[in-house]
Amino acid sequence: MKETPLNNLTPLCPAVTHLLDQVRMHPDASIAMPTQFNFGFDVIDFAAMHADKTAFIAVSSDGESITPYSFSELSSRSNKAANFLRSIGTKRGDFAVVILPRVPAWYEIIVGCIKLGVVSMPGTNLLTARDIAFRVNKTNANTIIVSAEHVAKIQQIRHECPTLTHFVVVGDHVDGWTIYDVDVLNHSAELTAVDAGASRSDDMMMAYFTSGTTSHPKLVPRNHGYALAHALTGAFWLDQHRDDVHWTLSDTGWAKAAWGMLFAPWLLNSTMILYDGAEFDPSLHLQLIKKLSVTTFCAPPTIFRIFAQMNLADYDLSSIRHTVGAGEPLNPEVIRVWQQATGTIIHDGYGQTETVNIVANTKAFEVRPGSMGKAVPGFDIQIIDDDGSIVADDQMGHIAIRLTDPAPVGLFNGYYNHGGQLDRSSFRHGWYFTGDTATRDAQGYIWFVGRADDVISSAGYRISPFEVESALLEHPNVAESAVIGKPDDVRGHIVKAFVVLTEGSHGSDELTKDIQNFVKEVTAPYKYPREIEYLDSLPKTISGKIRRVELREQG
16 A cells, blocks of 8 residues: 655654654554544644644635634634633533534634533534524534524524523624624633643534434534544645645535544644635636635535536646545536546545544545545444455445444444434444445445435335436436435335436426436446436435435325
């Protein structure tokens, strides 16, 4: 395996250097985490003292206002935020809901919470009042920090959330609320780890809710060691260097923001882009890549699919040296279009809210489009059956992480229930079952099949929805697709496709037949969709993942 270029990433904080050295010397061994770690003090403040440079570049929604912030500025601002939180009565171990757009205050508050030991719960800006109440009451949160646009939602559910006692608004003045922008200025920029109290690596640091593609969102507690474990995400999958300018497209409430907008790049001293655009403007995004000299770029599949329908030759994307995709597996056709336009192949990867990046295409081996890549060093990833036995090459099974001592880095301990009890039902037979299925070939490449609940059983065949969707997307009239199994008296289930057509295309019986014949030619004939329904849009979670459960309900 070609060595990941770790030597040019110095100076890194000692904990990051030690972790990466362990992986480099013993890639198949369990990784020991330090007893104590705090991302705010050990990474941000260390960078401010030893490698001060631009931490992030804040960009306005129109792309015209560009403001760099150094690590030293972030260090002092996050200290002010922590001291502000202490002043209003938020303390170590308290849960705080944080719903903010991509603005500097988000960084200040999240890092301030980490330093103080407050358990932040970032929420997407698309949350409804009911969503927010569910999150508050699930954790008995006592603090909520939001932008002005969310105040009305909080007022609606305030009586339903008796534990909420601290109400903070960012970016505006609201009667009866603490005004962050005013009050934070009155607090000291000095704060040490001694002042805040030591943080153990296994202390809870943040909490994220899963996307809820098949059920209600589950609460995933993330400890301080999780932040450090993202050094693997940054070194291998994101391929971060000290001189990189990294841009991950993500809402601040998604766990993906923790991966690419918070932990992984800063662990390796990269600079990040913080773009405050509420609406997605694909042309402006492509223009900003050149304007901001973006070198490493990460976006969800939906974004790459939109880009693939544009004339990318109209944009200068030459600054990009490495591209990654995350959220759901990318279809080979989209990968081909992006590579033709940029000269970079999209490096797919895999992980969950419950993990860090555990499977990835990296610079160490050839990318095979359609594959998620291979197991990231430091993890034993296998494809197993229901009883925990490893299946043969090319046989479908569960994606699982072998449980070791010490535990795999960045792996959660279980879902958080009321009273702090943990649901560990996904830990069994010596494995963590991810809930996703895949195959692995003889060379170790892992190929995503789908959520365990999504795999289609038809006339004795087990069919991957993703494989059929990939074939559909190669048809020139198909912009997006989602595939489910529809109950059938003869076959058990048939393959049904929901299709969003490209602009200017119209659904018809003739087009349906053409698409069906096309899929038969691209993949095995038994996998073709026997029914096709045309939609204006596909139902998705707030993180952009297709809600196949909703499609199954409507048949």
